[in-house]
Amino acid sequence: MYSAPAKVILFGEHAVVYGQPAIAVPVSALRAVASTQPGSGLHIVAQDLGKTLPIDISKEVVDDSLALIVKLVLQTLKRPLPDLTITLASQIPMASGLGSGAAVAAALARALSGALGQPLDNNTLNSLIYEVEKTHHGTPSGIDNTVIVYEQPVYFVRGQPPERLIIRQPFTLVVADTGKSALTHVAVGDVRQLYDAQPARIQPVLDSIGALVKDARGALESGDTNALGPLMLRNHAYLKQLTVSSPELDTLVDAAMQAGALGAKLSGGGRGGNMIALVTPETQTRVEKALLRAGAVRAFSTLVS
Numbered sequence: 401m402y403s404a405p406a407k408v409i410l411f412g413e414h415a416v417v418y419g420q421p422a423i424a425v426p427v428s429a430l431r432a433v434a435s436t437q438p439g440s441g442l443h444i445v446a447q448d449l450g451k452t453l454p455i456d457i458s459k460e461v462v463d464d465s466l467a468l469i470v471k472l473v474l475q476t477l478k479r480p481l482p483d484l485t486i487t488l489a490s491q492i493p494m495a496s497g498l499g500s501g502a503a504v505a506a507a508l509a510r511a512l513s514g515a516l517g518q519p520l521d522n523n524t525l526n527s528l529i530y531e532v533e534k535t536h537h538g539t540p541s542g543i544d545n546t547v548i549v550y551e552q553p554v555y556f557v558r559g560q561p562p563e564r565l566i567i568r569q570p571f572t573l574v575v576a577d578t579g580k581s582a583l584t585h586v587a588v589g590d591v592r593q594l595y596d597a598q599p600a601r602i603q604p605v606l607d608s609i610g611a612l613v614k615d616a617r618g619a620l621e622s623g624d625t626n627a628l629g630p631l632m633l634r635n636h637a638y639l640k641q642l643t644v645s646s647p648e649l650d651t652l653v654d655a656a657m658q659a660g661a662l663g664a665k666l667s668g669g670g671r672g673g674n675m676i677a678l679v680t681p682e683t684q685t686r687v688e689k690a691l692l693r694a695g696a697v698r699a700f701s702t703l704v705s
């Protein structure tokens with residue numbers, strides 16, 4: 401079995417595309433998994449889709465992301481198409497800001513390279529998954545593939561080596577799904593249009609997000625969990641100004657706060673997908689229930705450490 405985890409972005413999504421820092425953590429309990437059996441030709445059994453896909457990498461431009469990662473792995477390892485069946489399954493909801501595309505690609509690449517007896521190291525894997533991310537949206541910052549491949553909390557600045565973030569005091573997040581799928585590349589494209597049309601208004605918003613991410617890093621490293629809540633709310637307000645929230649996300653953020661969360665915000669590309677709420681052992685169940693009552697289709701808790 402080969403696998404890769406989901407992720408949540410704690411602070412700094414979207415602004416990270418413009419060079420600001422961001423912080424993301426893996427969600428190790430939610431995973432994409434892949435296993436291999438001998439086969440004839442290369443086939444991928446996508447269990448969640450109920451489909452078996454023959455993989456064709458003969459074309460110059462491969463636009464299917466599963467075929468693309470296969471092609472990139474085989475090129476890197478200098479190997480021909482093997483006789484192999486790879487079965488993929490994912491517990492990570494798609495198009496919901498939890499990194500399902502990158503996690504599936506990482507699990508698949510690990511399975512393929514492992515079955516060929518040449519397992520990829522994380523640095524190589526990370527750069528291959530980044531190539532796949534580029535086909536989803538043209539200007540990915542690289543934070544999603546990085547946190548998913550290394551499976552560690554990261555403080556990330558585009559174009560710089562990721563820094564492992566030390567979380568001094570573990571804390572619990574409730575992750576709740578609006579049930580509205582949303583494509584990251586659409587939200588990223590819309591922010592780009594907004595930025596190009598009104599740089600003088602948008603640049604200060606991006607700068608303010610960058611500044612609060614630095615404060616959040618300090619709070620995480622010193623174990624000042626209480627300081628994180630207000631920073632999450634401020635980050636959510638800035639994301640609203642970037643137009644990437646939605647009525648459903650705002651409703652869930654309000655519901656979490658009314659139920660006693662210390663802070664809450666959308667996480668990932670926005671417009672739908674998931675939000676996160678910072679809770680204590682005393683408020684965790686109350687916040688989860690409130691989110692489900694307010695319309696979340698799913699809510700679960702994850703320990704960040």
Ligand code: MEV
Binds near residue numbers: 414415416543
């Ligand atoms: C998506 O998880 C995070 C975004 O900042 C896009 C990116 O960093 O590439 C919205």
